[in-house]
Amino acid sequence: MTVALWIAFLAGMAIGMPLAFVMGGSGLVALLVEGKLSLLSVPQRFFNGINSFPLMAVPFFILAADLMSASAITSYILRLANSLVGHIRGGLGHVTVLSEMVFSGISGSALADAAGPGAVMMRMMQRAGYDPHYSAAFVAATAVLGPIIPPSIIMIIYAMADSRVTVAGLFMAGVVPGILLGGALAVTNYIISVRHGYKYTSKKASWAARLRSFLKALPALIMPVIIFGGILSGTFTATESAAVAVFYALFVGIFITRKLNFRLIMKVLLQGGLVSSAALLIVAMASLFSWLLTILQIPQTVALGIGKVTTSPMVVMWLVAILVFICGCLIDVLPAVIILVPVLGPLTDQFGINPLYFAMCFVLNISIGLITPPVGGVLFVITSVSRLKFELISRAILPMILAEVAVLALIIQFPALSVVFPGWLGFTR
Amino acid sequence: MSETDVGKPRREGTFERVIVTANRWVVIAMMAVMTTLVFMNVVCRYILNFSIIWAEEVSQYLMVWVAFLAAGLALREGRHVAIEMLQDRLPSKARRMTRHLVALLLIVFMGTVIVLGFQFVHFAWDQETPVLNIPLGIPYLAVPIGALLLVIHLFFLYRSYIDGSFDVPESLEAEIDEEVIR
Numbered sequence: 231m232t233v234a235l236w237i238a239f240l241a242g243m244a245i246g247m248p249l250a251f252v253m254g255g256s257g258l259v260a261l262l263v264e265g266k267l268s269l270l271s272v273p274q275r276f277f278n279g280i281n282s283f284p285l286m287a288v289p290f291f292i293l294a295a296d297l298m299s300a301s302a303i304t305s306y307i308l309r310l311a312n313s314l315v316g317h318i319r320g321g322l323g324h325v326t327v328l329s330e331m332v333f334s335g336i337s338g339s340a341l342a343d344a345a346g347p348g349a350v351m352m353r354m355m356q357r358a359g360y361d362p363h364y365s366a367a368f369v370a371a372t373a374v375l376g377p378i379i380p381p382s383i384i385m386i387i388y389a390m391a392d393s394r395v396t397v398a399g400l401f402m403a404g405v406v407p408g409i410l411l412g413g414a415l416a417v418t419n420y421i422i423s424v425r426h427g428y429k430y431t432s433k434k435a436s437w438a439a440r441l442r443s444f445l446k447a448l449p450a451l452i453m454p455v456i457i458f459g460g461i462l463s464g465t466f467t468a469t470e471s472a473a474v475a476v477f478y479a480l481f482v483g484i485f486i487t488r489k490l491n492f493r494l495i496m497k498v499l500l501q502g503g504l505v506s507s508a509a510l511l512i513v514a515m516a517s518l519f520s521w522l523l524t525i526l527q528i529p530q531t532v533a534l535g536i537g538k539v540t541t542s543p544m545v546v547m548w549l550v551a552i553l554v555f556i557c558g559c560l561i562d563v564l565p566a567v568i569i570l571v572p573v574l575g576p577l578t579d580q581f582g583i584n585p586l587y588f589a590m591c592f593v594l595n596i597s598i599g600l601i602t603p604p605v606g607g608v609l610f611v612i613t614s615v616s617r618l619k620f621e622l623i624s625r626a627i628l629p630m631i632l633a634e635v636a637v638l639a640l641i642i643q644f645p646a647l648s649v650v651f652p653g654w655l656g657f658t659r
Numbered sequence: 660m661s662e663t664d665v666g667k668p669r670r671e672g673t674f675e676r677v678i679v680t681a682n683r684w685v686v687i688a689m690m691a692v693m694t695t696l697v698f699m700n701v702v703c704r705y706i707l708n709f710s711i712i713w714a715e716e717v718s719q720y721l722m723v724w725v726a727f728l729a730a731g732l733a734l735r736e737g738r739h740v741a742i743e744m745l746q747d748r749l750p751s752k753a754r755r756m757t758r759h760l761v762a763l764l765l766i767v768f769m770g771t772v773i774v775l776g777f778q779f780v781h782f783a784w785d786q787e788t789p790v791l792n793i794p795l796g797i798p799y800l801a802v803p804i805g806a807l808l809l810v811i812h813l814f815f816l817y818r819s820y821i822d823g824s825f826d827v828p829e830s831l832e833a834e835i836d837e838e839v840i841r
Binding site: 242243244245246247248249250251254255258269270272273274276277280281282283285286289290293465466469470473474476477496499500502503504505506507508510511512514562604605607 | 683686687689690691693694697698700701705715718719720722723725726727728729730732733734736738739740741742743744745746757758760761764765768771772775776778779782798799801802803
């Protein structure tokens with residue numbers, strides 16, 4: 231049965247079958263080969279795999295971010311970021327980092343960030359004289375901030391797959407690593423800009439001008455405040471905060487920027503439905519797959535194998551990190567989370583590792599997988615948007631991958647970076 | 660089909676247009692209702708001091724329905740991620756053969772899910788949902804109906820699927836002023 235599962239899985243991937251169906255299909259094949267378990271588990275797992283209230287935050291955060299971008303809020307955020315850091319050497323690169331940090335606080339998806347505001351920043355960098363491949367690669371690298379700075383769709387799905395952590399706790403755990411990641415990217419951009427002689431791009435803005443652009447961007451900046459304020463004060467759950475964010479975005483788009491009309495709202499609802507469906511279908515079908523892995527006792531086998539090699543939690547963390555990094559290069563993020571978390575999550579119990587710290591290391595690691603070739607979702611998006619060669623962007627992105635791996639190493643080595651801030655706010659898991 | 664047909668926009672029949680339009684409006688309505696329910700529940704709890712007890716259950720089922728009912732529409736727009744690196748390296752004839760194979764496997768798999776899905780609905784019909792107390796089989800219908808819709812959409816777009824050309828949706832992004840930064 232194990233063999234059948236893996237053969238069907240690899241064959242399906244190889245011929246280019248959509249990932250969701252690869253996981254559902256290989257699960258079905260394994261069940262047919264085994265012959266003893268009821269085939270009714272297939273529809274049952276599909277349904278129950280996504281019948282969850284916390285998971286509803288996924289469509290809501292997608293809707294909220296889509297409404298915000300349809301409301302033309304993007305250019306206000308870019309303007310604000312430019313007035314704050316545009317004058318520093320490598321200016322537009324820093325503007326990209328800062329505005330992406332703000333977008334990350336609104337949207338939960340790296341792919342959406344790369345395709346929307348990311349593509350705009352890339353074109354601006356290219357026009358200002360940055361190397362086209364560097365521009366594309368840098369914008370792709372900053373999109374990794376999306377799933378690290380909350381809200382984050384990957385974190386929601388992680389918390390679904392592992393009940394040892396909560397969505398709210400994981401959101402708070404992402405704050406410090408997110409800031410570190412932003413800093414690391416800005417430093418990388420500064421060094422590369424000095425080396426390649428990229429000049430300043432804009433005049434230093436006066437504080438009055440900064441205040442003006444701040445006020446313009448304020449409606450967008452309030453959104454993360456609502457999400458966090460709501461979760462932190464215990465007023466609402468992560469899912470409810472996402473639903474509130476949707477209505478706040480509607481309010482901004484209709485009454486403040488006045489860009490939203492009935493037709494546009496219908497389009498946002500439809501597109502949000504399709505994007506959510508594609509993500510949820512992966513979760514649904516992968517839940518059959520990961521259930522089979524548990525039946526086959528793969529998690530126990532892995533834990534036993536690692537237990538033979540070492541008993542040190544830190545060594546375990548590094549072994550897991552290497553494994554997750556390789557998986558991140560080879561498979562897409564969502565399936566990786568749903569397949570790997572049930573397998574690796576139990577390790578925390580056996581080796582006395584803090585589950586929240588483990589989760590944060592995992593999420594950061596697998597998110598870097600978005601920009602590592604050969605399979606990196608954000609790389610694919612940026613390749614198609616920029617019409618440049620995938621291989622050349624993959625080469626240009628190496629320094630940024632290194633910077634992000636350095637941050638990952640820090641997060642792994644110093645658990646305090648991920649657990650102290652949420653603990654301080656009262657989230658221990 | 661001759662090579663010259665490749666890349667030509669596919670003409671949609673009336674039947675197809677009706678199905679697509681209806682499917683879209685159902686998804687839109689479900690998204691709108693489920694978001695509003697969760698939001699209203701928060702508002703009611705804090706302002707009017709009561710909870711809509713069925714809101715959570717209904718919105719949750721609606722999300723599952725959206726996930727399955729929108730799957731076919733997502734397929735039309737090529738939104739189901741697949742790793743096509745190997746496919747892309749094949750010569751065009753072998754590539755088309757591979758895509759035929761993928762489409763065929765999809766139909767067989769979804770066909771099985773339709774059958775199993777209806778069996779499961781039948782099996783669960785006597786049980787009740789926790790809050791609404793309706794037959795549990797009703798929410799479970801999402802799985803077979805979604806799979807059936809996906810197969811119908813796949814039949815409609817079969818030829819474009821083989822060519823790898825999908826419906827491209829209009830961008831939602833409001834016109835971003837790209838001269839923001841001078």
